Amino acid sequence: MKLKTLIAISAYIVIATTTATSQTQVSRVLSHAPTKTLVERLGYPADTKLLIVHADDLGMAHSINRASIKGLETGLVSSASIMIPCSWLPEIAAYARSHPDADLGLHLTLTSEWGLYRWGPVLGKEQVPSLLDRDGYLYLTETEAAAHIDPKEAEAEIRAQIARARALGIQPTHLDSHMGTLYQNQALFETLFRVAHDNKLLIRVSKEWFATAPFLPSLMGPDDVAVNTIISIEPSVTADGWSKFYGDAIKNLQPGITEMIVHLAYDDEEMKGVTSAHPNWGSEWRQRDFQFVTSEAFRKLLKDNNVKLVTWREVGKLMKKAGQ
């Protein structure tokens, strides 16, 4: 999920005046427990800095699966999410079945962003025509997708993605949205929350988004959770800026839960091919992310700054969600 997308949400959201009702909702969500904070309810002192290190895009490519599994197995990546329509899904589903404790959610997918390597929906194209571009694939960008998608078809498709995941033995611990497509407007956000609530699953939501999506707190139920902030390195960061970006981000963490989104892959022929028509989010950039978050330097950075890794499963268990 792209930070730029998150920040740009406002462009697609119907800006509403913050009402008394949504203010109340914000207060209710932000201070869910009257006496204890979420961090305390998770068993930590209130000033603890909790971090979900989350790998996106599993199932999309073999290179991503290999790097992300290695990331999870270092213990430095705490969570990840899976793209159900992609052809490498069976590999990651097999991993999920053999590692039932791995914290795996669904990276709900309504876009297919690479020029030479693409996928369609889980549902038949006749059932969800508004999700498809003229070549019969999911749209290349989240903005094109949001401009064309009928929310009813998006809802049918994401319900089908969840059903398919469960049929393959994946018990998702949370949901998020590939390229933020489901965060592009209020109707899609509502769709996402309705499906998440019906399935008793947490959604990746950040309190940072409330300013540009003022309706958001009103969609959240008492058992939903918003993280304080989301950290995601930009494609524009050059190789020598990597340590500084993550170093600064970790040193500046605040008490509460933060999510750090990483995109792990190897700079191999497959990944070069996947990302060849795409200047950003490329294979070299993904390998640098992999190298950093699996490094002893990252382990030391977390330790020196007294950061504790946490999973969506732990949070979901507390909130009595499914998949635990």
Next chain:
Amino acid sequence: MKLKTLIAISAYIVIATTTATSQTQVSRVLSHAPTKTLVERLGYPADTKLLIVHADDLGMAHSINRASIKGLETGLVSSASIMIPCSWLPEIAAYARSHPDADLGLHLTLTSEWGLYRWGPVLGKEQVPSLLDRDGYLYLTETEAAAHIDPKEAEAEIRAQIARARALGIQPTHLDSHMGTLYQNQALFETLFRVAHDNKLLIRVSKEWFATAPFLPSLMGPDDVAVNTIISIEPSVTADGWSKFYGDAIKNLQPGITEMIVHLAYDDEEMKGVTSAHPNWGSEWRQRDFQFVTSEAFRKLLKDNNVKLVTWREVGKLMKKAGQ
């Protein structure tokens, strides 16, 4: 396409007594032109040994696309065919659009044989339920597929594959069947011929098959062509047996048209991953095929044995087929 599959066709074919009618058909097909042989009509002396060197499985993986394109560009691979349901199709469709003279057909796909990397049909799953296994993908093997497929649904799916290819700018010169699924029984053969005739396309057919599929000549029209024989190296051939296998095969070629099916890929991480759950047709085996058919040794072998490479396009043009 597997030679083993071709040889094993008889197991799935309703063996019929060769009738006078089919004998007549055989004669008509085998000696189509009363005065000139097919080889002569293509502009060669009657005793010329013509060879179509054909790469299968394009579109299935980036590794296969890279190796097969390199094979085509050496001039030692004369023809290839594309799998439409696979995610790397856009890469090979882009190549087809920018190389309109490349001899590219469709490797009609009704199976998805790798354990960890899979695909479904082009049509919606609701339209072709008999094509799907319990995980919602095309069947793993050609025998399972043939046992479950409703030929009407197979027909709808292969028509959709042809339409999709054309919509993406591929002008196919011929058709064949991935893993020989459409060669598994008479009903599927009939489906294939009906679709090929409606689309004015040649089909890969070998005269060798007539013994075990006696109905086959009766399905062929006056503008269809059967090659003399098909050469395809078995997965059981070890690395040191490669040159001998192809050396013997080329030295033993007979006048007329022979097709040599090759499976080109690199032994890279992607292809190791694709073929990991599959002992045969693996990435090392495919790289050996690539190395041999793009070698100067192969070029010399063809020259020394006076073998001329030919394409499906040349044959199709003669037979007034489409895509020329």
